[in-house]
Amino acid sequence: MVLKPNQALVLFSGGQDSTACLAWALDRYDHVETVGFDYGQRHRIELDQRLVVIDAMRTNFPSWRPKLGDDHLLDLTLLGQISETALTRDTAISMAETGLPTTFVPGRNLLFLTFAAALAYRRGLGILVGGMCETDYSGYPDCRRSTLDAMETALNLGMDVHYELASPLMDLTKAQTWALMHDLGGDDLVEITVEHSHTCYQGERDQRHGWGYGCGICPACALRASGWAAWQAQRQDFSQIEQRS
Template identity: 45%
Template structure:
């Protein structure tokens, strides 16, 4: 039996789109919220809007440009190189991003009568980002409930699976080709299989190759 209303934190990328398909299967009513925080490529907003429209779900874009001022990073600044030095967080890490995104999504969700939040954070392939950890999500869930005296549940369908298994989930949901062809994961703003060179594209491709090899017994599409 499907549950009530959910709001999906939605970027139009592989993970959040897979979560959107998951939410559509598990909730009676689904909306999406996308954040404009000064991303390098505005295509992310356009892709999110386009996917939401194609799937028939409402999409709200919230202005979070203040985050770009507070936490300079490679996702928002063209003069900062995308890199990861040993023992350090990647330059793509944005301090407080998931904390703020989920908090604002919760405020919006309460106004719309939704008690369920869905996010694509993952502790398996998370590049060391502290705000993708299960302990953070559980802690914030308690805090949001106390802060607004409202019972939210934060769902993380991808928390304990790797990229290959995420592709597998998309396939189970009947969305493998959709996710592969219409999402934007690439740090350089190239839709679908991306630029093939940035860390996000390499992780995505490695997971897809692994999944297709498992699925097809070594015979890839």
């Protein structure tokens, strides 16, 4: 089995980070497919927003349209059944005794990568793209690059192929992620992300902030809002420098 090194499968939740990853992959590879996971998440509205974001990508970026292939949605609800977390139960988001927030779902990214690799094997896709980040993040151990390196080795050994696990956001702050999206797709991509992506852990889409929809107080919203504010401040500073010069 030979996987195609110029074709990618993006782990696509429908959130800000995975939207950035999808744009990054479309800018880089010849063929890109997407995969989402239904694991019983309480913010399952993200599953609906996935398709809205994909449709907006096809509509607004003609050069990416022929590269954007099939979307896949895998049923991993068993994970939700065995996870007592704030993402899979209607419980308060807080810090646990482990030092991790109660939004940490043990094994989630490990399972996501394993199932994504199995799907990519069948589809002949050599690149797995994930939005894991260890810069502005909640401390999840399965978001660290060392975890992805270990998974890459295990998947390549266990399936006897060569996958590359790409994590374009790994060393970026949330402000830098906003900047990356603007570099890749300009104001159109930023607006798609603000209007259509979903990151809020509470699953709320009643209130639109400058950075998008959400409750405004959960950890995901807090990270997104602070990154947006930092990026806007950087853009303003750059604009003032240009005006003076």
